[in-house]
Amino acid sequence: IDTVYASTVEIETNWLPSIRLAGKIDSALYKLRLGLRNFAMDADRQNQGSLEKIQSIRADLTKVAESYASMVSSPEEQAKYDQVLSGIRGYDQKVDAFLGLSSTASTEQLAVFMRDNLSPIALKAQDSITELIQLNERGSQQAVQVAASEHSATRLFTWALMAVSVVLTVIVASLFTRSIITPVRELLVSTSKIAEGDLRVAITVDGKDELTALQQSTAAMQMNLKNTLQQISEASGQLASAAEEMSSITRES
Numbered sequence: 485i486d487t488v489y490a491s492t493v494e495i496e497t498n499w500l501p502s503i504r505l506a507g508k509i510d511s512a513l514y515k516l517r518l519g520l521r522n523f524a525m526d527a528d529r530q531n532q533g534s535l536e537k538i539q540s541i542r543a544d545l546t547k548v549a550e551s552y553a554s555m556v557s558s559p560e561e562q563a564k565y566d567q568v569l570s571g572i573r574g575y576d577q578k579v580d581a582f583l584g585l586s587s588t589a590s591t592e593q594l595a596v597f598m599r600d601n602l603s604p605i606a607l608k609a610q611d612s613i614t615e616l617i618q619l620n621e622r623g624s625q626q627a628v629q630v631a632a633s634e635h636s637a638t639r640l641f642t643w644a645l646m647a648v649s650v651v652l653t654v655i656v657a658s659l660f661t662r663s664i665i666t667p668v669r670e671l672l673v674s675t676s677k678i679a680e681g682d683l684r685v686a687i688t689v690d691g692k693d694e695l696t697a698l699q700q701s702t703a704a705m706q707m708n709l710k711n712t713l714q715q716i717s718e719a720s721g722q723l724a725s726a727a728e729e730m731s732s733i734t735r736e737s
Contacts, residue, residue, distance in 0.1 A: 499623045502620040503624070506552065506620065507617065508548050509545070509548050509613055512541070512545040512548050513572065513575070513613070516538075517603075520582065520598065529586055538579075538583070542579060549568065549572050552565060552568075561616070561619055564616040568609065568616055571606075571609030572609055575606055575609055578601050579602070582597055582601070582602060670688060673685075687703040
């Protein structure tokens with residue numbers, strides 16, 4: 485469970501934010517490229533508003549690119565990020581040259597400069613950004629696989645634990661039932677023999693529960709019956725002796 489939680493947290497706090505931020509870097513670079521293309525085609529490109537717009541886009545790209553530094557979590561990711569940062573800085577330097585040339589060059593000359601100088605660097609930088617995104621996607625997929633594997637193991641353990649619990653419950657219930665049924669059956673056999681007149685049957689008394697009290701009561705009843713029968717037997721003997729004496733006295737008279 486801890487592993488699943490850790491993988492989830494890693495995805496939410498590291499991989500997905502990194503992918504989103506790298507996507508923002510790519511969008512900001514594309515926006516700058518598009519802005520420079522529009523700037524080159526603008527006949528009134530030297531007005532303050534056009535220049536300020538380009539500078540604002542450049543600042544946004546630099547800001548979002550540098551903000552990724554806190555998201556780096558491995559040497560491999562650092563290497564990819566360094567490539568991205570290097571490409572963006574190289575592109576930014578070429579933008580300075582492009583803006584310096586824009587005051588005197590024609591639209592066609594600016595288009596050639598963009599094609600020969602800006603585009604190759606931008607494409608290389610965007611390839612580096614793509615590789616950075618792919619690196620984070622692989623990390624996210626690995627975290628998902630770890631979480632899925634741990635989830636499967638946890639589910640298997642849960643099922644195994646449930647199975648063991650069921651088996652133990654059946655065993656305990658069986659033992660508990662036997663501890664009640666076996667003495668009851670023995671007591672029923674004993675009481676049946678007593679009812680048939682066999683007072684010699686042995687009654688086992690063990691334990692400290694209600695069943696033990698019943699066994700003790702049955703044993704006491706057996707003992708009382710034995711004593712009663714013994715007393716009856718003794719009284720019968722005495723009556724027989726008295727009858728014999730009376731008979732002898734009658735014959736003598």
